[in-house]
Amino acid sequence: MSERRPKIVGFCCEKHGMDCVTLAARSERQYDSSVRLIQVPCTGRVDGIHILEALENGADSVFVLGCLEKNCYYDTGSIEGRKRVEYVKGMLAETGIEPERVEMFNASSSMAWKFHDIVSSMKDVAERLGPIRPGGGDSE
Amino acid sequence: MKRKIQVVICRVCSQGVPVLDVDKLAKTAAEAPYVGSVVTVDYACQSKTISSIVEDAKTKEADRVLVVPCSKKDVSPSLFQAYVRRGKINEFLIETVDLTNEVILPHREDPTRAQEKAEARLAAAIARLAALEPLEKHEEPMRTKNLVVIGAGVAGLEAAQVAAGHGLHTILIEKTDRTLKAPGVLLSKSRLLRAKGHGGNFELVIEAGEKEETLECAVIVVASGGDWSQGKGSLTRSCKEAMPLFRLKDSIDSGTLPSGPVVIVDTPDPKGSTMKAQDFAWDDALDLAMIAKRASPETDVTLIFQEMRASGLSELTYKEAAQLGIRFIRYDNKSPPTIDEKDSKRLIVKDLAQDEVVSLRFSTLSYASIPANPDNIGIADALRIPISLDGGIRRGSMQRGPVTTPRPGVFVCGSAMFPKPEAVARAEGKAAGILATQFVASGTVEYGGAVAEVTPEKCSACLTCVRTCPYEAPFIGAAGKAEVRTQLCQGCGMCAGICPSKAIDIHNYTDEQLSIETEAYLRGGF
Numbered sequence: 001m002s003e004r005r006p007k008i009v010g011f012c013c014e015k016h017g018m019d020c021v022t023l024a025a026r027s028e029r030q031y032d033s034s035v036r037l038i039q040v041p042c043t044g045r046v047d048g049i050h051i052l053e054a055l056e057n058g059a060d061s062v063f064v065l066g067c068l069e070k071n072c073y074y075d076t077g078s079i080e081g082r083k084r085v086e087y088v089k090g091m092l093a094e095t096g097i098e099p100e101r102v103e104m105f106n107a108s109s110s111m112a113w114k115f116h117d118i119v120s121s122m123k124d125v126a127e128r129l130g131p132i133r134p135g136g137g138d139s140e
Numbered sequence: 141m142k143r144k145i146q147v148v149i150c151r152v153c154s155q156g157v158p159v160l161d162v163d164k165l166a167k168t169a170a171e172a173p174y175v176g177s178v179v180t181v182d183y184a185c186q187s188k189t190i191s192s193i194v195e196d197a198k199t200k201e202a203d204r205v206l207v208v209p210c211s212k213k214d215v216s217p218s219l220f221q222a223y224v225r226r227g228k229i230n231e232f233l234i235e236t237v238d239l240t241n242e243v244i245l246p247h248r249e250d251p252t253r254a255q256e257k258a259e260a261r262l263a264a265a266i267a268r269l270a271a272l273e274p275l276e277k278h279e280e281p282m283r284t285k286n287l288v289v290i291g292a293g294v295a296g297l298e299a300a301q302v303a304a305g306h307g308l309h310t311i312l313i314e315k316t317d318r319t320l321k322a323p324g325v326l327l328s329k330s331r332l333l334r335a336k337g338h339g340g341n342f343e344l345v346i347e348a349g350e351k352e353e354t355l356e357c358a359v360i361v362v363a364s365g366g367d368w369s370q371g372k373g374s375l376t377r378s379c380k381e382a383m384p385l386f387r388l389k390d391s392i393d394s395g396t397l398p399s400g401p402v403v404i405v406d407t408p409d410p411k412g413s414t415m416k417a418q419d420f421a422w423d424d425a426l427d428l429a430m431i432a433k434r435a436s437p438e439t440d441v442t443l444i445f446q447e448m449r450a451s452g453l454s455e456l457t458y459k460e461a462a463q464l465g466i467r468f469i470r471y472d473n474k475s476p477p478t479i480d481e482k483d484s485k486r487l488i489v490k491d492l493a494q495d496e497v498v499s500l501r502f503s504t505l506s507y508a509s510i511p512a513n514p515d516n517i518g519i520a521d522a523l524r525i526p527i528s529l530d531g532g533i534r535r536g537s538m539q540r541g542p543v544t545t546p547r548p549g550v551f552v553c554g555s556a557m558f559p560k561p562e563a564v565a566r567a568e569g570k571a572a573g574i575l576a577t578q579f580v581a582s583g584t585v586e587y588g589g590a591v592a593e594v595t596p597e598k599c600s601a602c603l604t605c606v607r608t609c610p611y612e613a614p615f616i617g618a619a620g621k622a623e624v625r626t627q628l629c630q631g632c633g634m635c636a637g638i639c640p641s642k643a644i645d646i647h648n649y650t651d652e653q654l655s656i657e658t659e660a661y662l663r664g665g666f
Binding site: 030059 | 245264537538631633654658
């Protein structure tokens with residue numbers, strides 16, 4: 001192990017999110033293998049605790065991928081998901097962890113290019129910020 | 141609870157491109173906790189292989205199965221059926237891992253790391269599978285096989301025709317007293333008042349003539365048609381002569397269009413955020429602008445818009461219109477076009493492209509027609525389906541289909557969504573008829589399984605879930621705690637994610653199961 005590899009976790013909804021991943025895989029383009037995808041029924045299911053646990057378990061950046069807001073399979077699911085992600089960002093900022101480590105994205109099942117963009121932007125974040133420093137900001 | 145997992149790895153699929161070392165993968169899987177047996181097979185979809193692996197699961201007394209097939213969507217349904225029927229394995233304890241699309245294809249240029257990721261993926265899937273619980277699905281017979289079509293227009297009649305052709309008993313609800321040759325029962329001068337129940341077993345209250353009647357049906361098609369809004373906005377208020385596009389068309393057709401410049405604005409209310417022109421309105425606006433320009437080429441025709449949405453082939457019309465000499469001015473809704481206070485025949489607009497204020501003289505001012513059907517509000521309210529800003533029935537996600545609503549068992553077609561040509565309305569009617577037939581074909585409503593469940597002790601009856609659920613499944617029950625109507629629950633888990641008391645969990649996607657999976661997945665090599 002010469003260099004440290006970034007750890008990226010993605011929560012993908014099983015409708016448009018996972019379909020977007022499948023299409024991205026079939027698009028002959030390669031993306032970084034440090035991405036680990038966890039399937040959820042809908043991004044509305046993602047709770048702050050899941051994102052925080054992923055960070056706790058060593059992820060450098062976490063993204064949530066859901067349907068387009070006007071075309072969500074569960075109607076308002078990806079809007080709820082975005083609210084949750086924004087909430088977590090606020091929480092991270094309070095504890096002194098960079099909020100840009102967590103991001104919400106929307107894609108439809110036909111937007112394969114979008115997934116490659118998401119992976120590269122989250123990888124950039126992970127590489128730029130490095131591992132989360134324990135303790136974060138100055139406590140006490 | 142005993143937990144014994146059988147892992148089935150399809151050799152051909154996982155090795156389609158020789159990236160992964162399947163034997164090593166099988167060895168890692170065998171070492172994972174709760175794994176009873178690992179089978180590597182060639183062609184997991186062959187019937188001979190299916191019998192042997194199901195037999196293996198039976199002899200090893202496995203109660204859950206992890207299949208690693210080509211891709212999630214290609215896996216043969218007969219494999220699952222064999223496990224459920226012959227292997228007596230709960231259908232919710234059969235999981236699949238899509239290694240092809242998640243690992244092999246996107247990482248085939250780096251086999252070492254692909255192998256690492258595949259092993260971590262498998263370990264995470266095994267950990268998740270071990271944490272799952274067996275679930276039951278329930279069936280409820282449909283009391284009737286009736287189809288109710290609301291609106292006997294082009295789309296509605298087509299839907300009824302198709303469904304009746306497949307043997308559905310169709311009932312058409314029509315608000316006028318037109319006499320029609322309808323397939324099935326036609327209730328004229330009637331309208332929908334209220335609705336109860338869920339897809340498969342609806343109970344409608346309709347007003348037929350003078351009296352109220354209840355009607356049971358399995359599926360509903362909304363084909364209430366569309367109309368143009370007589371919308372009042374900032375523009376229509378300040379200029380009384382402003383007319384919607386369909387009026388402009390009438391006056392061009394009848395030759396009563398006054399000579400002088402024609403100005404077409406994209407909405408009657410440029411200041412507001414509602415009443416935005418739809419894509420199809422752009423086709424009309426461009427067509428009419430060209431008709432007016434061709435009728436008298438010396439007339440100035442100007443189109444004022446925020447966003448030109450000439451989609452598809454209309455792009456060519458847009459180009460043609462520009463070549464004809466029609467002027468286009470784009471504005472920003474922070475500085476919307478207004479009528480000149482000194483001269484009521486002048487429109488002042490800030491051109492976004494040139495960044496300067498233009499004063500346009502006009503003799504005819506028109507605006508894009510905004511669709512609306514006042515009946516839609518009542519129908520949407522009764523059926524609990526969403527309505528769009530401009531008064532059309534809003535359809536659900538395109539993945540569910542273009543004529544579906546977010547509510548299962550309710551379909552929508554034709555101009556009820558927004559005005560559209562007759563041929564399109566007819567095609568949509570046909571689609572809705574077929575989908576309605578498919579919906580009632582089994583004669584039973586299936587529900588339950590991976591749905592939400594409330595822990596009453598934790599519930600604080602804060603109503604958050606009630607407000608959040610798009611399907612209105614949660615409600616506050618007699619005990620003063622939230623309960624979930626399982627028949628309506630779609631298993632999206634939005635309530636579980638939002639519940640501040642953590643009182644709701646969604647089966648097979650519980651907080652605990654998700655953390656176990658995350659933890660196991662991140663433990664592996666990167």
